[in-house]
Amino acid sequence: MTDLGALFKDLGPRVLGVLVRRGADFASAEDAVQEALIEAHRRWGEDTPRDPFAWLVTTAWRKHLDVVRSESSRRRREVADHLEPDPGPVTGTDETLLLLFLACHPALSPSSAVALTLRAVGGLTTRQIASAYLVPESTMAQRISRAKRTLSRERLTEPGDLAVVLRVLYLIYNEGHSGEVDLADEAIRLTRQLLSSAPEPEVAGLLALMLLHHARRPARWSPDGALVSLDVQDRSRWDTGLINEGVEILQSALSLDRLGEFQVQAAIAALHADAPVAEQTDWPQILEWYDLLMELNPTPVVELNRAVAVGEVDGPRAGLAAVARVPDSVPRHTAVRAHLHERAGDLETAHSLYAVASRSAASAAERDHLTRQAARVHQRLHRA
CATH class of the missing domain: 1.20.58 (Methane Monooxygenase Hydroxylase; Chain G, domain 1)
Incomplete structure (x- = not known):
C-alpha cells in the first residue's frame, strides 16, 4: 500500500515548481496543487497512477487553467495564446530549485522566507510549521499568506541569490527541534536536495x-x-x-x-x-x-567567537582584550567574558558576569545553564 502522505510531501513541492516555471503566480499555483492533491487522495486509493508526478502536474495545471479561464474573456484569450501550447518536458529537479529560490526571494523577510520554504519546498503543513515555531496556527497562516501576496507579482526567470537561500536554510536548521517536525532534519534534507541540483x-x-x-x-x-x-x-x-x-x-x-x-x-x-x-x-x-x-564575513558574532579562540591560544587576558573590541550588545558577549575571567582566575567577576548573562539569555535552557555556571563558580569561591 502506497503511503500517500509521504508521496504527496515529496511530489507536492515539485509539482508547485513546475506550475511556477510555466508562469503561474505563486499563490494561484499553490491553490491548484492543493486541489490536485485533494483529488488524488480521493481518486487514487490503493491504486496510484503509473506516473504520479505527471498525473499531479497535469491535474494541477488544468485546475490552474480553469481558474484563469474563469477570470475574464481577456484572460481567456491570453491563456489560448500563451498557456495552452505544450509547456515542454517536466524534469522535477530544476523546478524544485526554482521554487526554493522563489521562496527565499529577497523581497521577503527572513521569517517569511523560512515559513514559505518549509511550506512550499518542504511540504509541511501550516500547523506543523506553527508547532515548530511555537506560534498559533492562525499566526503562521497569516505569515505565509503575506509572503505569497508579496510574491504574487514576482517571476524568477534567472538564477536567484544562492547566498540568500543558504542563509534561510541555516536559519531553519538553527531554529532547533521543537514541535512534531524536526526542523534541523528538515533543513538537512532540503540542503541535500539543493546540493543535488546546485x-x-x-x-x-x-x-x-x-x-x-x-x-x-x-x-x-x-x-x-x-x-x-x-x-x-x-x-x-x-x-x-x-x-x-x-x-x-x-x-x-x-x-x-x-x-x-x-x-x-x-x-x-x-x-x-x-x-x-x-x-x-x-x-x-x-x-x-x-x-x-573575519575576512569573508567580518561580523561582531564572528569576532566574538574568534575572541574565544584567542583566549585558548594566547591566554584569557588576550581573549578579554579581543572581546573588548566587540560591541557588548552581541549575544553571548557577557557569557564569554565570564568564561574568560574564570579561566584567568578572577572568580568574583566571573560569578557576577555569569549571573548577569543568565538574566539576558535567549532561551530557558541557556538561562538555566548560565545559572548553573554562576552557582558552580560561587562554590569555587567559597572553597577558595
Whole structure:
C-alpha cells in the first residue's frame, strides 16, 4: 500500500515548481496543487497512477487553467495564446530549485522566507510549521499568506541569490527541534536536495556544517534536559557516521579552491569533532580559520567567537582584550567574558558576569545553564 502522505510531501513541492516555471503566480499555483492533491487522495486509493508526478502536474495545471479561464474573456484569450501550447518536458529537479529560490526571494523577510520554504519546498503543513515555531496556527497562516501576496507579482526567470537561500536554510536548521517536525532534519534534507541540483562548494559547506553540528546533538543535552557545553560533552555519544560524512563533503568542497564562509565554519566544526577530548582541540588552527572567516564575513558574532579562540591560544587576558573590541550588545558577549575571567582566575567577576548573562539569555535552557555556571563558580569561591 502506497503511503500517500509521504508521496504527496515529496511530489507536492515539485509539482508547485513546475506550475511556477510555466508562469503561474505563486499563490494561484499553490491553490491548484492543493486541489490536485485533494483529488488524488480521493481518486487514487490503493491504486496510484503509473506516473504520479505527471498525473499531479497535469491535474494541477488544468485546475490552474480553469481558474484563469474563469477570470475574464481577456484572460481567456491570453491563456489560448500563451498557456495552452505544450509547456515542454517536466524534469522535477530544476523546478524544485526554482521554487526554493522563489521562496527565499529577497523581497521577503527572513521569517517569511523560512515559513514559505518549509511550506512550499518542504511540504509541511501550516500547523506543523506553527508547532515548530511555537506560534498559533492562525499566526503562521497569516505569515505565509503575506509572503505569497508579496510574491504574487514576482517571476524568477534567472538564477536567484544562492547566498540568500543558504542563509534561510541555516536559519531553519538553527531554529532547533521543537514541535512534531524536526526542523534541523528538515533543513538537512532540503540542503541535500539543493546540493543535488546546485553542486556548489558553499552548498556543500553548509551541508557539512549541519552534519557536523548534528553529530553532536545526542551529547548536547543531559538526561534531565540540561544544556551541556561542548567542552564537557560525552564525545562517545557523538555520531561518527555523520562526522565522517560531513568531513568527506567538506574536503571535496575545499578541493575546489572556492572558499566561502560556510566552508570555513564547517572546517572549524570539523576540528572540534576531530579532538578526542576537549583538551586536545587544535585551537591554533581554529584561530587561523576564524581569521579567514573575519575576512569573508567580518561580523561582531564572528569576532566574538574568534575572541574565544584567542583566549585558548594566547591566554584569557588576550581573549578579554579581543572581546573588548566587540560591541557588548552581541549575544553571548557577557557569557564569554565570564568564561574568560574564570579561566584567568578572577572568580568574583566571573560569578557576577555569569549571573548577569543568565538574566539576558535567549532561551530557558541557556538561562538555566548560565545559572548553573554562576552557582558552580560561587562554590569555587567559597572553597577558595
